Amino acid sequence: MNSAPVRHVLILGGTTEARRLAEELADDPALRVTSSLAGRVAQPRLPAGQVRIGGFGGPEGMARWLREQHVDALIDATHPFAGTISLNAARAAADVHVPLLALRRPGWVPGPGDRWHWAGSLDEAARLLPALGRRIFLTTGRMGLAAFAQLTEQWFLVRSVDAPEPPFPPRMEVLLDRGPFTLEREAELLRRHRIDTLVTKDSGAGATAAKLTAAREAGLPVVVVRRPAAPDGVSVAPDPAAALAWLRATLS
Structure with missing residues (x-):
């Protein structure tokens, strides 16, 4: 026994x-x-x-x-x-x-054709955006949107599981959704919203990696926040x- x-x-x-x-x-x-x-x-x-x-x-x-x-x-x-x-x-x-x-x-690793810009923090990511684009797909979650609140010239599509709370960017649309996401769906999302820049964290999750492929195929720059x-x-x-x-x- x-x-x-x-x-x-x-x-x-x-x-x-x-x-x-x-x-x-x-x-x-x-x-x-x-x-x-x-x-x-x-x-x-x-x-x-x-x-x-x-x-x-x-x-x-x-x-x-x-x-x-x-x-x-x-x-x-x-x-x-x-x-x-x-x-x-x-x-x-x-x-x-x-x-x-x-x-x-x-973590994620860039491949041929990727236009990645690494950032050490959300604040650094926000500082990069004015030189990269004006219609931003922001997939960093709902907790750190204050870092982008001072950007008044950019329009943001913010995807998160739950609704964000202020402070957040003044020009913003919220998309409540949860992965996994398909490449076809991510590509259509970029086209429909005329996205020209993607911002993400290096979460490394396969369920959310399709957006990186979609951005690569569309030739878009991607700001990737390094993980601690x-x-x-x-x-x-x-x-x-x-x-x-x-x-x-x-x-x-």
Whole structure:
């Protein structure tokens, strides 16, 4: 009879990779899997297993939760641009000595014909736009629109899952939608709205990569915001399979 204790795994989720990992682990009787969602999306896609929604109250609150819930391993599978929660996870895991892995899908790589302009931040992306175009397809999410609010000459098509809140650009149309998106649909969107510049974050998601191909085929410039690096000292896995291998080795 196997008397080994059930091990508790906390997944900081909200991404496709996080849901896939939770699904892989949910049926393992040796594991208790909890996925934590930030609660910024009104109707999130819920993963398998237990789910908690909402913040922890900074690194101290997360460390307290890890300790009280007897977490044995922590996997940060948040969006590549969720920098604050990743830093909090690194601090909390170090404080309570819980093994931590960052699950980060690989970033996008430009190919032949791409006209990419890299930016270190949304503010830098906004500074590039006056020299690039006037009808902008903005796909950086609803949280950072303040960076573009001072641009009065450009018109923006803003795509996000939920409606944005001000401040945002004065000349703007909002498209509420959620990927995956097809190449045909993205190309038609660029044509219909007469887009001349695309702005995106280097999320690396295959579900939203079609816009890059559509922009390349249309000969459009693309401003790509670089993703922040993982916190110092944190191991990184590129996909759920690698994260699963790490977890098995860590808990064995």
